[in-house]
Amino acid sequence: MYHVRNMQVKIFGVRGYCFGVANMILVKRTRETLYSALLLQDISFFDSETVGDLTSRLGADCQQVSRVIGNDLNLILRNILQGGGALIYLLILSKPLGLCTLIICSTLGAIMLVYGQYQKKAAKIVQDVTASSNDVAQETLSLIRTVRVYGTEKEELGRYEMWLERLADVSLRQSAGYGLWNFSFNFLYHATQVIAVLLGGMFILSGRITAEQLTKFILYSEWLIYSTWWVGDNLSSLMQSVGASEKVFQLMDLLPSDQFASQGIKLQKLTGRFEFLDVSFRYPSRPTVSVLQHVNLSVHPNEVVAIVGLSGSGKSTLVNLLLRLYEPTNGQVLIDGYPLKELDIVWWRERIGYVGQEPKLFRMDVSSNIKYGCHRDVGQEDVEWAAKQAYAHDFILSLPNGYQTLVDDDLLSGGQKQRIAIARAILRDPALLILDEATSALDAESEHNVKGVLRAVRNDLKMKRTVLIIAHRLSTIQAADRIVVMDGGQIVEMGTHNELLVKDGLYARLTRKQADAVA
Structure with missing residues (x-):
């Protein structure tokens, strides 16, 4: 037994x-x-x-x-x-x-x-x-500073309860x-x-x-x-x-996005010319709201184009379509004459440098954040060069462990995060550089330095590339080759800074309002 x-x-x-x-x-x-x-x-x-x-x-x-x-x-x-x-x-x-x-x-x-x-x-x-309940807790804890400032602890506790x-x-x-x-x-x-x-x-x-x-x-x-x-x-x-x-x-069981399911075209050489042909767009989550209406825009290789306008005019949506985060509801986007949806999406994004309005850094060291997404072999010298171009090198060296410092939300200011994000975009050596409100969190001196980066991008033959800038601060984009003014999802004006001031339209009014606000 x-x-x-x-x-x-x-x-x-x-x-x-x-x-x-x-x-x-x-x-x-x-x-x-x-x-x-x-x-x-x-x-x-x-x-x-x-x-x-x-x-x-x-x-x-x-x-x-x-x-x-x-x-x-x-x-x-x-x-x-x-x-x-x-x-x-x-x-x-x-x-x-x-x-x-x-x-x-x-x-x-x-x-x-x-x-x-x-x-x-x-x-x-x-x-x-x-x-x-986890979603409520995560949202509240991630926005704890806002909760504390507005004294809504009881309301948040009530939502959780x-x-x-x-x-x-x-x-x-x-x-x-x-x-x-x-x-x-x-x-x-x-x-x-x-x-x-x-x-x-x-x-x-x-x-x-x-x-x-x-x-x-x-x-x-x-x-x-x-x-x-x-x-x-x-x-x-x-x-x-x-x-x-x-x-x-x-x-x-969800199927992968069509962008990843099919292999598209890889161009032998990318010149940086892109066009929006009669593009209209509605977000899938808001199908009744028309964000873009019959937009036609052509950007030439190595041209610096700025897009300005009031909030909600569709500026960032143009960038989202260019990054192919969304597909146009009508019309199409062309890259060097090829429809964007026919290009290999991974190949295309490898050739774009993007800095968003609120750049997010990963919880890794500064050097790794700058190298993030760069698929070519880069050394520490390349990282430091990109940081110097973005005027981030000096403040990085002042951090406790320099480039090996672990990034934390409380460690860096908004302007410092943006400069690291700009360095990350420059390190990729992109054919198309997109700056979506990339100077919004910068102080006057840092903004002046970033303008220097834009001037270098525009004038240095070794750094020639197409640049698309979205900015509320109109002082940032006065030297752009062309300024596109949007309102209500449409392009209402286009020209250089001086030409638009002479027209005395929406751009001129926005410029005067910002000048009055500074005064």
Whole structure:
């Protein structure tokens, strides 16, 4: 008996180890597949999804999947084998008693299936509510300075508590369902014992079975019904895992963006000429709002073009279309005469240097941030050269560890982050340099230095490239070859700084207003 027990322990230990390894591989591959699927979605996908929700799917939901193999399937398999063996032995001992026990276990199994389906739905709701609460917490903590300044701690706590109350409500109903399932098991378990004693006693009196056989029957019937219980309990847990992971599998099934699915054209040489031909655009998340209307614009190689206008006039949207973050609703964008949608998207973006309005730096050292996205081999000398061009070298050297300093939100000012982002764009040696409000966080001296960069880009033959600038500060773009003025999603004026002042249109009014504001 000891040897049999010892052998069982070893077999269960080996099985547990195998399931544990399978579980680890499953969770790892699930997270990799989900993360890969998310990275390859269109930008419009992220307009409708929140970061907190997606990170919750990657974290809690994927971990929930681990219960499927690591615990649930493991125990379900074991108890099915044990219960099946017990049932076969019961039928050998007494077919009538065995059939009665089988009917009771079947009833318990039917209740188990209904309860499992309920748990699946409840688990999906729990994961959705949990993701929403995580999203609120992430948003609040990332904007904690704004919350503190406006004194809205109680309001944010109330938003978070609202989701916690919904979570508590669902959990309460889950507990009630578990209580009913537990009551059903206990009732049927005792019913099995009563039936076994009554029918077994009658069979003993009629000489159909012996007292020893009845004792064995009662012991094995308990084993069978407890195995059924464990199968039901683990099946319920399995259904919870399936419900919780439903959203994960939906996200994993998303097809990659068409930009990555098809391989486009790679031009042998990029001159930097681009055109917008009758381009109109509406954001997928706001299909009723027309952002651009019949825009026609041609930018020549090595030309510095500035786009200005009031907020919401469509300036940044033009950049988004040029970066192919979105596709035009109507019209097309041409690069050196080729439709942008026919070009290889990775090849195209490698040849663009982009600095956004609010440049985001990664939590890595300064040198790595500057080299980020640069696919050619660059050394530290190249990094420092780019930093000097962006007038960032001096303040970087003043940091605790110079270029090896780990970037932190509190460590750098907005202007310093923008200069690092400009250095990152310059290091790529792009054919097209896009500065989207890239001087908005710079002080007067830094802005003057960046103007020097623009002048160098414009005049140095070695740095010749097409430059597109979007700016609210009109002083930044006075030396541009051409200034494009936008209003209401349309181009309303175009010319040099002096030509537009003579026209006395929107650009002239904006210039006067900024001059009055400075005065």
